[in-house]
Amino acid sequence: MFRYILWDLDNTLLDPRPPERASIRNCFRDFNLGECTDAMLDVYPEINHKWWTMCERGEKPKSEILVGRFTEFLGRFGLRTDIASEFANDYMDRLGDTICPIDGAMETLAALKGRVGQYLVTNGVWASQRKKIQNSGIDKIVDGIFVSEDIGFEKPEEQIYQIVLQRIGCDDRSSVLMVGDSLTTDIKGANNAGIACCWLNRGFKERPTDLRIDYEIHNVSEVPDIVLSSRP
DSSP states (O other), rough: OOOEEEEEBBBBBBOOHHHHHHHHHHHHHTTTTOOOHHHHHHHHHHHHHHHHHHHTTTTSSSHHHHHHHHHHHHHHOOOSSSSHHHHHHHHHHHHHHOOOTTHHHHHHHHHTTBBBBEEEOOSSHHHHHHHHHHTTGGGTSSSEEHHHHHHHTTTTTHHHHHHHHHHHHHOOOEEEEEEOOOOOIIIIHHHHTOEEEEEEEEEEEESSSSSOOSSSSSGGGGHHHHHTOOOO
């Protein structure tokens, strides 16, 4: 039976898109870059995804990702790229100002509180993740928070799961369920660590054939049925 849930944060419990758009707009005002249009904001997710994919593949360090994505983004529109580092810092500081929970996420966390151990395991940057977690109130519900920046390893590396399980006092990996949206970090990471996984497929994407997926859901609110049905 599942006694522990390891939750991903972004795109699983919190929707990162509204905060991203609000933060970039505010940064444009801070740096007097003129109007930040919807069309410009629509370009950012593609750039951001490309850079984070390079990080996940080990092609570039996270420190380079955080600035490089904005160097490309600003350069795409002929804006100053020499401010990319400052822009990135301002952006990270502002990310937690706007909170947008995924539908059913907060209710699901509350429903499982006290019934199973719930822990956040995120690859995000602690400076911005801390603000998101606190402002959303998630920190008052979950039993622990693990950020890759502090641990020294990132999903999908097996080591991050090993450290998390040691710290929560779990010596039975069959009692753990990883819930997340990312195939390359959450699901692959669970595969690497030998723990069960639940893929949140909100976009109804095609199921991959090269990964083990124990459960597939389309709404976070489906998690309690999986977890609680496994209990005697």
